[in-house]
Amino acid sequence: MATKKFMYLNRRSSFGTVYAIESLEVVLIAAAFEQDVSLAFIDDGVYQIVEGQNADGIGMRNFSKTFHALGDYDINKLYVSAESLEERGLSADDLMPLVYEDEDDDWAEKPSVKVVSNVELSKIMSEQDVCLSF
């Protein structure tokens, strides 16, 4: 199968709507078909990968832990909007330390998350074959 560049735009936080978990499901499906997958976290989507989420008090599954598995599916291009973080009083330090093992570099553990400006993000988006918004 031909490989295409897919980007998933995550724009909503984790629990208020079903968008975040649905996006994650589709991301994993694309990875299963060995597509070139990137994720972008913009607007309230940045809350999806905030460290220290605990959903015990609302009776929902804390699926944020699944993001840690993305590296094993060769999904290691996670872009976070710097502007969206800043508006929300967040910084890169507040995000989960998501990593992958680089097979081209003796399986060295490297960070998957990259904070980028909206200008940089728009350039990355323009390089995709498909952008899906959630």
Added chain:
Amino acid sequence: MLHTVNKSSFERNSLKSCLNTIDDTSVILLIEDGVISAAKNTNSPMIADLAAQGRVYALQGDVEARGISSKLADNIKLVDYAGFVDLVVEHGTAVSWV
């Protein structure tokens, strides 16, 4: 009156509409994605005055689910579900800003 807001102020104007409409005795309870307004961020000035008067509550479970417990704006009071019920009983009429 008790006003509950369940949408992020970055995504909808529910909180703004609520603030434009409430009287001096009303209190606000932020629930679900509404708790994003309980965190220190560029939208928190909207509720700063009310919070200083002790009139802004946030549902603890929703705050913890979103990982923002350590980032709450000043004077926001956390309540659990029992506290939610107490607020409903205490304030009579409730309005949901959805």
